[in-house]
Amino acid sequence: MCEKMTQQAADLLDWYDIHAREMPWRVGPAARQDGVRPDPYHIWLSEVMLQQTTVAAVKDYFVKFVTRWPAVSDLANAEDGDVMAAWAGLGYYARARNLLKCARVVAQEYGGVFPDTYEALLKLPGIGPYTAAAVSAIAFGRRAVVLDGNVERVMARYYRVLDPLPASKETLRALADGLTPDRRCGDYAQAVMDLGATICTPRSPACGICPWMTDCAARLAGDAASLPRKTPKAAKPIRLGVAYVAERADGAVLLERRPDKGLLGGMLGWPGSVWQEMPHDMDPPVDADWQDRGEVRHTFTHFHLRLQVRFAQDVRGTPEVGSFLPRERFSPADLPTVMRKAWDLCR
DNA sequence: AAGGCGGGGGA
DNA sequence: TCCCCAGCCTT
Numbered sequence: 001m002c003e004k005m006t007q008q009a010a011d012l013l014d015w016y017d018i019h020a021r022e023m024p025w026r027v028g029p030a031a032r033q034d035g036v037r038p039d040p041y042h043i044w045l046s047e048v049m050l051q052q053t054t055v056a057a058v059k060d061y062f063v064k065f066v067t068r069w070p071a072v073s074d075l076a077n078a079e080d081g082d083v084m085a086a087w088a089g090l091g092y093y094a095r096a097r098n099l100l101k102c103a104r105v106v107a108q109e110y111g112g113v114f115p116d117t118y119e120a121l122l123k124l125p126g127i128g129p130y131t132a133a134a135v136s137a138i139a140f141g142r143r144a145v146v147l148d149g150n151v152e153r154v155m156a157r158y159y160r161v162l163d164p165l166p167a168s169k170e171t172l173r174a175l176a177d178g179l180t181p182d183r184r185c186g187d188y189a190q191a192v193m194d195l196g197a198t199i200c201t202p203r204s205p206a207c208g209i210c211p212w213m214t215d216c217a218a219r220l221a222g223d224a225a226s227l228p229r230k231t232p233k234a235a236k237p238i239r240l241g242v243a244y245v246a247e248r249a250d251g252a253v254l255l256e257r258r259p260d261k262g263l264l265g266g267m268l269g270w271p272g273s274v275w276q277e278m279p280h281d282m283d284p285p286v287d288a289d290w291q292d293r294g295e296v297r298h299t300f301t302h303f304h305l306r307l308q309v310r311f312a313q314d315v316r317g318t319p320e321v322g323s324f325l326p327r328e329r330f331s332p333a334d335l336p337t338v339m340r341k342a343w344d345l346c347r
Numbered sequence: 348a349a350g351g352c353g354g355g356g357g358a
Numbered sequence: 359t360c361c362c363c364a365g366c367c368t369t
Contacts, residue, residue, distance in 0.1 A: 050364040057355065058364090091353025094367070128366045148364045166348095193364050202362055203358060233361095261368095263352070301352050337354060 008158075008212060009181040009188055015211035016191035021198070023055060024062050026190070038186070040114040040139040041072045047131045047138075048099055052092060055197070061090055072114070075100070076107035084266050085334035093336070097266050098126025116140040138186040145177045146189045150196025156228035157200060160217035164229040172228075200224075236299070242308045243272035243339075244284050245293075245346045249314045251327030254285060263300065267336045270343075271322045275305055286319040288312035293345045298338040305338065311346040 022028070025046035027036050045065060049058040064086060069075040075083070080100060087096035102125045106114055114135070115121055121132040133144035152165065155172040163171065181188055199210045207219045218224035246254035255268045263275075273282035284290055293309040332343050 047364065052353085052363055052365055054355075054363055089354075091355090092365085094352065095365090098366080126366070130365055134364065146364075149362075150364065190364085197364080265352085299354085301354095302350080 005181040005183065006179055008179050008215070011211045012191050012195065013181075013184055013187055016187055016194065019194070019198075020190070021055075021194060024059055024066075038139050040116075040135065042066060043139040044072075044102075044114060044127075044131075044135050045099070047134045048095055048102075048126055049090065051095060051131065053090065057090070061087070071112065072103050073107045073112045076103040076112075080266070084268075085331070088267065088334050089337055089340075091337075093265055093267055095126060097260060101125040102127065114139070116142070118142065118144055134189060137189040141185050143180060143182045143185045144189070145173060145180050146193065147173050147176055148193060148196075150193045150200070151176050153202065153228055154192060154196045154200045154212075157205070157218035157224045158212055158216050160221055160223075160227070162227075162229065164231050166231070168228070236303050237277055238304045238306060239275040239277055240279055240306050240308075241273050241275035242282055242310065243270040243296075243342050244286075244290070245270050245309060245311045245342060246284075246286055246288060246315045246319070246324075247311075247313050247346075248316075248324055252324040253327070253330050254315070254319050254322050255325050255330070256322030264336045264338075267339075268325075268334060269336065269339045271319070272307075275303075275307070284310070284312075285321045286312075286315055287317050288315045296338065296341045296345060298341060307338065307342060309342045309345045 020026070023046070025038070025042045027038050046058065046062055049061055068086065069078055078100070083100050084093065084096055087093065105124060106112060116136065118132045118136045121127050121135055122129065127135070130146060130148050133146045136142040137144040137146060152169065152172050155161065155175045156168070159175050161168055161171060161175070195211070199206045203225065205224050207213055207216065207224055210216065210219070213219055216224065218227050244254070254271060256271050258264050258267050258269050260266045271285040273280060290310045290312045293311045296307040296309055298305045298307065332340050335343065
């Protein structure tokens with residue numbers, strides 16, 4: 001038996017034993033001593049929620065999901081609309097659609113038991129290289145190279161990689177591979193990400209308290225904060241649009257389900273125009289006395305939106321698009337944030 | 348290989 | 359304001 005464990009990994013695990021942060025999906029040290037293993041369903045759910053999303057933003061959503069759907073089979077049996085509503089506000093809604101797809105594959109093809117290898121996990125909807133590595137390491141204790149934004153930053157600094165991302169990604173992966181031990185795999189995966197999230201932060205890294213400070217090339221060179229370098233991104237254009245919020249006398253509101261593909265896919269939204277850079281207009285979805293409620297500003301991944309909001313009360317007649325949702329079945333919290341902002345303008 | 352896809356918090 | 363984030367999927 002000759003297990004590999006670099007000195008760096010050993011030092012990091014020592015640091016993690018002391019500084020590991022509490023998270024709802026983590027098994028604490030005491031429970032771990034009692035042989036409690038992480039629930040693969042919990043690990044998978046948390047990792048999908050954590051894609052491009054901070055721990056702070058995820059916590060409440062995670063608790064809400066596991067309370068409402070305690071096992072992956074429960075989630076698999078959920079209504080699509082209920083899952084999309086529960087995800088509302090978390091963003092990147094394709095994740096919620098793939099989450100449901102994945103739960104149904106696991107329930108129906110794997111008997112409700114998650115596969116335990118990187119290769120099998122990678123084939124599931126919504127699971128890419130990062131998530132497959134994270135779940136196989138954290139939930140199943142397998143050696144896997146987790147490479148997310150945190151690890152990329154830590155590697156770029158520790159080895160002082162000056163080539164910019166994303167071209168340097170494979171270099172960073174190879175460096176991360178070289179440090180990854182083949183025991184305590186789950187702890188190491190979480191430790192190196194915790195290091196990036198709490199010590200080796202993007203703006204002003206706390207090099208003075210870093211467990212890897214003595215050998216970090218960027219700290220020694222004094223340019224840690226400037227790494228990793230990134231190729232510049234294009235500026236975001238401004239798009240314009242109109243949204244119509246119609247309310248009936250009985251309180252029902254006019255909403256439409258957006259197509260699965262594209263922006264805010266699968267979510268509810270107010271009828272309205274397309275969003276584009278050139279000014280334009282659109283006929284109201286239903287005949288009514290429309291009043292201008294002003295403008296909502298919202299920024300998406302690749303553009304800024306200025307959305308004119310028009311509101312009508314006591315609407316009669318049949319809409320040409322969308323359908324009226326009874327007030328008791330409508331909760332503003334079920335809407336994506338830009339749609340909720342428009343609703344707030346009409347209150 | 349490149350672009351689409353949310354939202355919130357920090358500097 | 360800009361940047362970042364426990365990325366994935368499609369083209």
